[in-house]
Amino acid sequence: MNIPEKTIERLSEYRRTLLSCHEQGITHIFSHVLAGIHGITAVQVRRDLMLIGFSSDTKKGYDVEVLIDFISGILDNRSVVNIGVIGMGHLGQALTKYFNGRRSKLRIIAAFDVDPQKAGHEIDHIPCYPMERFEETVEQLDIKIVILSPPTAVASELVVPIINAGIKGVLNFTSMPLNFPRGIFVENYDITTLLEKVAYFVKEAEES
Amino acid sequence: MNIPEKTIERLSEYRRTLLSCHEQGITHIFSHVLAGIHGITAVQVRRDLMLIGFSSDTKKGYDVEVLIDFISGILDNRSVVNIGVIGMGHLGQALTKYFNGRRSKLRIIAAFDVDPQKAGHEIDHIPCYPMERFEETVEQLDIKIVILSPPTAVASELVVPIINAGIKGVLNFTSMPLNFPRGIFVENYDITTLLEKVAYFVKEAEES
Known part of the structure; x- marks a missing residue:
């Protein structure tokens, strides 16, 4: 199935x-309620769910549990x-804590850092390895x-x-966008972009 | 000027x-080089810069310094x-360290937390206030x-x-999308979405 990135x-x-x-x-939810929570239109929600082949009884709205399983x-x-984390500074630790606290099929199982204070120890129950052992550890785990x-x-x-x-x-999450060969999917996300965007729209609202 | 969110x-x-x-x-850069770094097309770069009214000598590419000032x-x-940060856990601290380390007109000047171990103290040179004092502190600062x-x-x-x-x-940055009345711009960004997206495209590549 070819699903666009934004839909995912x-x-x-x-x-x-x-x-x-x-x-x-809550057992049922209407598309317009789901849309309202996410600040988008009900048409967009219905279009996304249609694209993945989900149809529902529209009288009571979507069955929440069925839709969770479907998605x-x-x-x-x-x-x-x-999943491995490279760089166990504040951000790395925040991400590790965050992800491993939730029910998910994505699990952070190793960290990598050059700092000898970190490598060789456990941080938040995750073993931290030195970067020299990155390749072998990725294979082993x-x-x-x-x-x-x-x-x-x-x-x-x-x-x-x-x-x-x-x-x-x-x-x-670094500020340096990275390119990889075909076959490696990369998502470059610098948090600064988000803050600059909020600041821009605040400025625009003030000036208009 | 009406500039779409994605362009910003x-x-x-x-x-x-x-x-x-x-x-x-580096003093000059071609649109296709800038595009390549960001994994998009040169047409997209040129369209974005045209939209904000930037034109350049195309023989040598864009003048880097002039374009920085223009943007x-x-x-x-x-x-x-x-800017204030509410919640000075690992993520709050990571964000504060990150932003205040760079040249920017956006400056985190206060933090807020309910934890008495944090409120009333400085964290990374940023004063941390108790949540009860949120409204008055926002006004004062x-x-x-x-x-x-x-x-x-x-x-x-x-x-x-x-x-x-x-x-x-x-x-x-929480997992709960929040809605605000008109006049308050909100950007809801749950980091989990990014990781789930990467995992999805890895799965798709493996199955195809």
Whole structure:
């Protein structure tokens, strides 16, 4: 199935909202309610769900539990996906804590850092390895995805080890956009962009 | 000027690349080089810059320094914008360290936390205030934007204080999308979405 990147992002967001509805005992939700929570139109929600082949009883809205399972069938891997974090500074630790606290098929199982205070120890129950052992550790632990949260200055040095280790997906939080050969999916995301965007629209609203 | 959100994001990203080029002594850059770094087409780069009214000598490419100033003229506020962080856990601390380390007109000047171990103290040279004093502190320090990095469970409780304090922009990193009345720009960004997206495209590549 060919699903656009933006649709995948929204499906992930819908699922999180649906999980939270489910926890609160809500069994059904209308497309316009789901849309309202995400600040988009009901047409967009219906179009996204139609694209993945989901149809529902529209009188009571979508069945929350059924829709969670349906979206999970699209997004999730059949088995757990092992993830490594490169750079265990504040951001790396925040991400590790955050992801491992939730029910998910994505699991951070290893960290890598050049700092000898960190490498060789456990941080938040995750073993931290020295960067020299990156390639062998990725192979041993069957790590498929890495999250990059090192200082931006070293980001470009990581491209070759990541290729050599056979990593398939990269989530890059440094300020340096990285390119990888075909077959490695990369998402470059600098948090600064988000803050600059908020600041721009605040400025625009003030000036208009 | 009516500039779409996605264009604003790209302008912010171009500027970061241009700043890094400038540091390395690069004086000119072609649109296709800038495009390649960001994994987009040269047409997209030229369209974005045309939209903001930037034209350049195409023989040598864009003048890096001139283009930085031009984009800054679009994105930046005339004066420094004061920002507060609500929730000084690992993520809040990572964001604070990160932003205040760079040349920018966006400055994190205050943090807020309910933890008495944090409130009343300085964290990374930023004073941390108790949440009870949120509204008065925002007014005293002229804070316009807040970054939300508290536990997701408390996110919805923050909406009313944020409205009452007169905040104009919100960057929300919790898993709970928040809605605000017109006049408050909000960017909801759950990092989980990014990781789920990378995992999905890794899975798709493996299955195809």
